[in-house]
Amino acid sequence: MNHYITLGVDKKATVDEIKKAYRKLASQHHPDKGGDTAKFQEIQTAYDTLSDPEKRAAHDNPSPFGTRTDGGWNGWKNAGVPPGFEDLFAQFGFGDFDAPRQQQRRNKNISGEITISLSDTLEHQTKTLSILTSNNNRTNVDIKIPRGITSGTSVKYPSLGDTMFGNLPPGDLIITVNVLANQNYQVSGLDLIVGLTIDCFQAILGSEQTIVGLDNKQFTIQTPVACQQGTKLKIMGEGLWGFQNDIKGHLFVNVSISIPKNLTDDQKNLIQSLVNQR
Numbered sequence: 001m002n003h004y005i006t007l008g009v010d011k012k013a014t015v016d017e018i019k020k021a022y023r024k025l026a027s028q029h030h031p032d033k034g035g036d037t038a039k040f041q042e043i044q045t046a047y048d049t050l051s052d053p054e055k056r057a058a059h060d061n062p063s064p065f066g067t068r069t070d071g072g073w074n075g076w077k078n079a080g081v082p083p084g085f086e087d088l089f090a091q092f093g094f095g096d097f098d099a100p101r102q103q104q105r106r107n108k109n110i111s112g113e114i115t116i117s118l119s120d121t122l123e124h125q126t127k128t129l130s131i132l133t134s135n136n137n138r139t140n141v142d143i144k145i146p147r148g149i150t151s152g153t154s155v156k157y158p159s160l161g162d163t164m165f166g167n168l169p170p171g172d173l174i175i176t177v178n179v180l181a182n183q184n185y186q187v188s189g190l191d192l193i194v195g196l197t198i199d200c201f202q203a204i205l206g207s208e209q210t211i212v213g214l215d216n217k218q219f220t221i222q223t224p225v226a227c228q229q230g231t232k233l234k235i236m237g238e239g240l241w242g243f244q245n246d247i248k249g250h251l252f253v254n255v256s257i258s259i260p261k262n263l264t265d266d267q268k269n270l271i272q273s274l275v276n277q278r
Contacts, residue, residue: 235252
């Protein structure tokens with residue numbers, strides 16, 4: 001993603017120019033003003049990156065070999081560097097690019113997965129995992145899962161990995177989080193969509209309805225008079241949290257209208273008489 005394009009600024013833009021562009025776009029696309037939540041997140045991410053000198057430098061000059069995520073040569077191998085090239089790189093002083101190669105030797109990382117519910121993403125979570133190391137030692141570790149995390153996101157927990165070699169620093173623990181879908185709610189970016197069915201008489205006259213949010217909070221809403229099929233009602237700020245920011249989506253109520261079945265003849269005659277009086 002090109003953050004300069006997102007903010008509509010030149011690559012040589014100053015910090016003040018970036019900030020000015022961000023404020024203008026954030027005002028236009030803020031969810032509280034009816035803007036698209038996903039677009040606002042994109043703008044926020046672009047500003048967070050370009051306003052930070054280190055992040056901006058990394059964005060402008062990405063590593064040609066990708067990012068090393070495990071502190072060792074596996075990261076370079078996964079990025080496409082053939083086996084054995086680490087020794088060639090080391091001969092030219094590029095064993096680590098940041099520090100002498102020997103300082104980076106440590107125990108290997110441990111990878112795993114955890115599954116949480118969609119409602120769990122509404123709050124920071126603390127989970128206890130049982131970790132098996134290379135020397136068959138099993139230990140329990142507590143990990144914190146950030147609020148707003150999305151399915152498939154991997155989180156690194158430094159120094160909670162393998163400890164087979166006691167003379168080396170422990171590796172890291174890398175956990176991929178899977179978020180279960182909730183059959184009652186459709187997810188659209190940070191917004192949630194829940195269905196509501198009312199009968200045709202409630203649609204004509206309007207009605208008071210109770211909606212249950214993802215966190216089990218109850219909300220009373222009023223469907224409008226002459227409500228139409230597909231009408232959407234918004235409950236502000238009751239959607240999902242953004243990952244690593246304080247943006248929250250909304251809960252939308254999608255209204256469907258049902259037609260009563262098995263009406264009696266008297267009921268049909270009453271409805272017919274009302275139709276005739278139009």
